[in-house]
Structures are given as structure tokens and as C-alpha cells.
Amino acid sequence: MGPHAILRVRGGQPISGGPSLEDDDRIDEETFATNVRDRIIHAGQPRVPAGPNLVLSPLQNETPYVNPPEEEIALPEAERYEPTPVVVNEIPSPEPFQKESAPVRTESQPLDPDAFQMCASGVTKSYVMGKVVVPVLKGVNLGIREGEFLSIVGQSGSGKSTLLHLLGTLDAPDGGTIHFDGQRIDNISSGQRDILRNRFIGMIFQFYHLLPELSVLENVLSPLMIRDSAWNYLRNRSRYHQKGRELLEAVGLTHRLKHKPNELSGGEMQRAAIARALISEPNILLADEPTGNLDARTAREILDLLRELNRQRNLTVVMVTHDLSIAREAERTVSIYDGRVD
Ligand code: ADP
Numbered sequence: 622m623g624p625h626a627i628l629r630v631r632g633g634q635p636i637s638g639g640p641s642l643e644d645d646d647r648i649d650e651e652t653f654a655t656n657v658r659d660r661i662i663h664a665g666q667p668r669v670p671a672g673p674n675l676v677l678s679p680l681q682n683e684t685p686y687v688n689p690p691e692e693e694i695a696l697p698e699a700e701r702y703e704p705t706p707v708v709v710n711e712i713p714s715p716e717p718f719q720k721e722s723a724p725v726r727t728e729s730q731p732l733d734p735d736a737f738q739m740c741a742s743g744v745t746k747s748y749v750m751g752k753v754v755v756p757v758l759k760g761v762n763l764g765i766r767e768g769e770f771l772s773i774v775g776q777s778g779s780g781k782s783t784l785l786h787l788l789g790t791l792d793a794p795d796g797g798t799i800h801f802d803g804q805r806i807d808n809i810s811s812g813q814r815d816i817l818r819n820r821f822i823g824m825i826f827q828f829y830h831l832l833p834e835l836s837v838l839e840n841v842l843s844p845l846m847i848r849d850s851a852w853n854y855l856r857n858r859s860r861y862h863q864k865g866r867e868l869l870e871a872v873g874l875t876h877r878l879k880h881k882p883n884e885l886s887g888g889e890m891q892r893a894a895i896a897r898a899l900i901s902e903p904n905i906l907l908a909d910e911p912t913g914n915l916d917a918r919t920a921r922e923i924l925d926l927l928r929e930l931n932r933q934r935n936l937t938v939v940m941v942t943h944d945l946s947i948a949r950e951a952e953r954t955v956s957i958y959d960g961r962v963d
Pocket residue numbers: 679680681748749750757775776777778779780781782783784
């Protein structure tokens with residue numbers, strides 16, 4: 622057991638934190654807090670806080686913001702995008718899930734928000750490019766039931782990321798409504814959206830968006846550091862570290878606690894990002910091309926991990942992908958085509 626860590630709070634009295642920690646758990650809490658808070662303070666517009674309140678450019682998540690490894694930036698377009706359009710309607714899963722509830726079919730009518738955990742009704746979204754208005758979503762109706770594993774498949778540019786960002790309140794729709802747990806979330810304040818994303822909605826992305834200056838464990842704990850006051854964080858840090866370790870064990874990363882993101886493989890970075898998304902025990906995980914930058918075998922492992930989390934924790938997973946073979950691994954697949962979801 623090491624000495625108690627000391628955290629200075631805004632030049633005030635140093636305060637000593639709760640019980641001591643294991644050696645490989647020890648974090649320089651002061652630097653950690655400074656790193657995380659600096660990052661948030663610099664998160665002004667047009668960048669917005671993402672899932673765990675980390676900094677992301679909305680709708681540009683394929684362009685890495687946080688120092689991704691170089692080979693990822695250089696990834697040729699051909700490998701990232703489906704060359705031919707994919708149009709699918711409800712695809713039967715090759716290996717049906719052993720679940721009691723029957724799959725929910727997406728209706729073409731506006732949906733009853735109370736019947737779903739998350740629900741988009743008549744959602745529209747356009748982008749203005751100079752003087753041209755480009756409609757992307759033209760009335761999306763999509764109900765997501767608690768505990769299901771849903772994939773949304775569509776060709777590049779079909780609006781998958783746009784839709785996922787709307788569901789995750791990273792952006793607001795032009796029309797229609799989005800409900801979560803029976804409450805409207807498309808028109809709430811930015812403060813409320815931050816809380817929602819920090820506590821209830823987990824998000825992961827193709828390029829992981831880990832903070833490069835933080836270790837794996839610190840990245841995983843960062844949503845809690847953001848959420849809590851310094852005092853609260855210190856008081857709970859033993860429990861938090863324990864939880865972080867447990868999650869990193871669940872995603873198979875216990876041997877990488879102290880590593881920095883640039884010392885990890887793509888698959889390991891995605892595992893860390895998944896652990897970070899789950900630290901606040903969200904009810905739903907939104908995943909934007911989570912395997913899009915991984916080789917086939919690693920992609921399969923991440924997919925297996927998501928399925929395991931879905932089954933064991935009853936975590937709702939919504940996964941967006943352009944890859945049909947990945948999409949059909951989900952319990953239910955819907956397609957996005959011509960601005961609508963079938
Ligand atoms: P997908 O994730 O399916 O590849 P996106 O949702 O990223 O598709 O984009 C859908 C369409 O909207 C594309 O034509 C894209 O160029 C456009 N788009 C996305 N984000 C923006 C933006 N911020 N400004 C203008 N156009 C955008």
C-alpha cells in the first residue's frame with residue numbers, strides 16, 4: 622500500500638484522498654485532473670463534447686481529432702468504404718439470439734416513444750453546403766428496444782453517422798423527435814445533453830478518440846473525473862479504480878492499465894474506448910463503425926465483445942456500419958437508404 626495521494630484544488634489546501642491504492646493503480650491525480658479539465662475547457666464550439674464529454678468534431682468522426690496513429694490517417698478510402706451500394710431490408714441473423722423477446726420491426730408510421738428505450742420519429746436533417754441544401758435524413762422512424770443489439774447498415778454517405786449523432790444528442794434534428802426513456806431529448810439544453818451523454822449514453826467511434834496524454838486507466842476513468850467534483854472524485858477514487866480495473870478486465874485489457882493509447886494496437890484502443898463508454902454504466906451504447914478500422918480478425922473480436930456485453934449486461938447496443946457481414950451479426954438489422962430507415 623502506498624502513501625495517500627494529494628490533490629491540490631485550485632491553489633487551496635492540499636487534500637489527501639481516500640484509501641491507498643495498489644501500485645499499478647496509482648495515478649498522479651493532480652496531473653490527471655488538469656489534463657482532463659484542460660481538455661474540457663478547450664472544448665468550445667464548434668467542437669462539442671462526445672460520449673464521455675470528450676472532444677469531438679460533430680459529424681466528422683472519421684477525421685481523427687486526437688492524435689491517432691499515422692497509419693490510420695493514411696488508410697485508403699477503398700478500404701473504408703463499401704464500393705457498391707448496399708440496400709437491405711430486415712436481414713435474418715445467421716445465428717439467432719437466444720432471447721425471449723421477439724425482434725421489433727420498424728414501422729413506417731411514427732412510433733410510440735413509450736414502447737421503446739430510444740425512439741426516433743419523423744426525424745429529418747439537412748446540411749447546407751453554400752447555397753445548396755442537402756437533405757440527408759428524410760423522416761427516419763426507428764424504435765430501439767431495451768437490451769437489443771441493433772445494427773444500422775447503409776452505404777457511405779447514407780447518413781448513418783448523422784443519425785447516430787442525433788440519437789446521441791451530438792447534434793439536433795431539423796424536424797421530428799427523439800425520445801429516450803420516454804423523454805424527449807432532441808430539444809434539451811446543452812448542459813442536459815452533456816449529463817445525458819456522460820451518464821446514460823455510451824458512445825464509441827471508428828477512431829476511438831482516446832485522449833493521448835492519458836493512460837488507459839485514466840482514459841477509462843475520465844468520464845468520472847469530469848462528472849465529479851475534485852473532492853467527490855478523491856473520496857470515491859478507490860471504488861472508481863476498482864470499477865475501472867473490472868471493466869478493463871471485462872474487455873481484456875488488464876495488462877495495459879498504464880499504457881498510453883499510442884502504445885496500443887487498434888483493437889486494444891477500441892477495447893479501452895468501450896471500457897470508457899461503460900464506466901458510467903450507461904443504458905445504451907451507440908457505436909459508429911466500431912470495427913471500421915480493424916482487420917477482420919480483430920473486428921470479429923470486438924464484435925464478440927459487444928455481443929457479450931449486450932447479453933451479459935443487457936446493454937442496448939446500436940451499431941452503425943457499412944459492412945454487411947458485420948451488420949448481420951447483430952440481433953436485428955435495419956438499413957438506411959434514401960434518407961429513411963427500413
Ligand atoms: P455515413 O456515416 O453514412 O457515411 P454521414 O452521416 O457521415 O454518412 O453523411 C451523410 C451525408 O451528409 C454525406 O453526404 C455527407 O457528406 C453529409 N454531411 C455529413 N456531415 C456534414 C456536415 N457537417 N456538413 C455538411 N454535410 C455533411
